[in-house]
Amino acid sequence: xxxxxxxxxxxxxxxxxxxxxxxxxxxxxxxxxxxxxxxxxxxxxxxxxxxxxxxxxxxxxxxxxxxxxxxxxxxxxxxxxxxxxxxxxxxxxxxxxxxxxxxxxxxxxxxxxxxxxxxxxxxxxxxxxxxxxxxxxxxxxxxxxxxxxxxxxxxxxxxxxxxxxxxxxxxxxxxxxxxxxxxxxxxxxxxxxxxxxxxxxxxxxxxxxxxxxxxxxxxxxxxxxxxxxxxxxxxxxxxxxxxxxxxxxxxxxxxxxxxxxxxxxxxxxxxxxxxxxx
Numbered sequence: 001x002x003x004x005x006x007x008x009x010x011x012x013x014x015x016x017x018x019x020x021x022x023x024x025x026x027x028x029x030x031x032x033x034x035x036x037x038x039x040x041x042x043x044x045x046x047x048x049x050x051x052x053x054x055x056x057x058x059x060x061x062x063x064x065x066x067x068x069x070x071x072x073x074x075x076x077x078x079x080x081x082x083x084x085x086x087x088x089x090x091x092x093x094x095x096x097x098x099x100x101x102x103x104x105x106x107x108x109x110x111x112x113x114x115x116x117x118x119x120x121x122x123x124x125x126x127x128x129x130x131x132x133x134x135x136x137x138x139x140x141x142x143x144x145x146x147x148x149x150x151x152x153x154x155x156x157x158x159x160x161x162x163x164x165x166x167x168x169x170x171x172x173x174x175x176x177x178x179x180x181x182x183x184x185x186x187x188x189x190x191x192x193x194x195x196x197x198x199x200x201x202x203x204x205x206x207x208x209x210x211x212x213x214x215x216x217x218x219x220x221x222x223x224x225x226x227x228x229x230x231x232x233x234x235x236x237x238x239x240x241x242x243x244x245x246x247x248x249x250x251x252x253x254x255x256x257x258x259x260x261x262x263x264x265x266x267x268x269x270x271x272x273x274x275x276x277x278x
Contacts, residue, residue, distance in 0.1 A: 003032070003052045003079055005266045009276075010072035012038050012045040019067050020047065027060055027214065029053040035278035046269050067109055077268075079108070082160035082264050085153055086114045087167040090112040093126055095165040097253035098260065099128045107257075108264040112156045115149060117169065123212070137169065146175045153179075161263055164218070173220045181270065183218035184228065184263060186256035188248055200248060204241035211235055211244050213252040215259030217270065226275045228259040228268060 008020065016035060024031060029051040037046045059078045064074050088095045095114065101107050114125045119134040126132060133152055137145040153159060164185040176183065188199055203211055214231035219225040231251050235244055262268055262277060269276040 001052045001054055003050065004029075004057070004060075005075075005077040005079060006047075006049045006051060006053070006064075007075040007077065007266060007269070008045075008047045008049075009044050009269055009271070012040075012043045013069060015214075016045055016068065017047070020049070020064065023060070023063050023067060023123050024049070024051055027053065027055050027063070029055060029060075035212065037276055037278075039276075042272065044271065044278075046276045048267065048269075064219055070071060077266055079266075081108050081110050081156050082162045082258075083112050083156065084109045084163055084264075085112050085156065085159055086163050086165050087149075088114060088116050088121055088165045089168040090118055090120050091166040091168075092118075092121055093166070093177070093249045094256050095121060096124060096255045097257055098165060099130070099164065101257055109260075112159065113152075115152060116167075117145070125253075142169075142172055143174065146172055150175065150178060154249060161260070163256070163260055170222065171218060176218055176220050181217060184256075184259055185216055185218050185223075185225070186252050186259075187214045187216065187223050188245075188252055198241075200245040200258070201241045204239070204244060207237075209234060209236065211248050211251070213248060213255040215255045217275075220272075224273070226270045226273050228262060228275055228277070229255050231255050231258075 015207060030053060032050040032052055034049045061074055061076050085100060086095060102111055111130050113131040113133055115133045115135060117135060117137045122132045122134065135145065135148050135152065162179055162183045163182065166186065210232045212230060214227055215229045216227045217225040231254060233251055235246060235247065266278045
């Protein structure tokens with residue numbers, strides 16, 4: 001028997017769980033796990049079910065579509081490793097953490113390549129037998145540089161996610177639109193505070209008592225895309241901004257890897273620039 005992830009979101013109404021469960025029963029599917037959430041303010045319903053059995057995916061999707069409201073979005077996914085491309089600049093902590101987790105079999109992913117605008121990280125990546133592509137931005141307009149990156153990415157088939165593992169360049173609207181809802185970024189701050197460059201210096205100047213990191217999907221508003229995962233640690237007056245930066249790097253890599261794991265396991269619903277995480 002095969003296993004499937006069924007993701008459903010729609011306008012909320014009475015009886016949705018009953019209707020969905022009935023269809024699962026009619027298709028002789030066994031529910032292995034089930035999560036539901038209703039956003040009462042916006043009248044939205046979300047459900048993630050893991051089922052197993054022998055079923056035609058298109059038939060199941062069609063039956064659900066006929067039974068549920070017209071506003072319903074339905075995905076029936078057969079779990080398999082997703083294809084990802086990592087992008088980085090010079091810092092290795094976030095990239096290295098993902099590479100190690102991948103090597104240890106902790107991520108449901110195929111890392112197709114690592115793309116960088118420098119060659120500093122090539123020796124690290126080569127240790128994991130993963131292609132490394134350095135595309136320098138020197139002497140190029142941002143759009144010209146990104147055109148080269150897009151051409152490189154397009155060499156790989158079926159890219160599910162692009163992960164910015166401390167890729168320290170602002171992406172243009174064209175790049176974001178090309179890979180809409182596919183780009184995951186780690187920001188070295190507990191958003192929405194301290195947006196932009198050197199947030200640890202900003203945090204130090206403000207005298208904060210906690211620092212953190214935020215993983216989010218990228219949109220055309222800088223560091224304001226739907227948040228996937230966040231974490232914080234405590235600091236005090238003895239921390240200089242470089243001390244905060246060193247401590248923050250540990251948080252950054254953990255938060256990014258956690259967010260990526262959620263995406264690979266189809267646990268994220270995005271709506272209204274927010275996320276529902278199961």
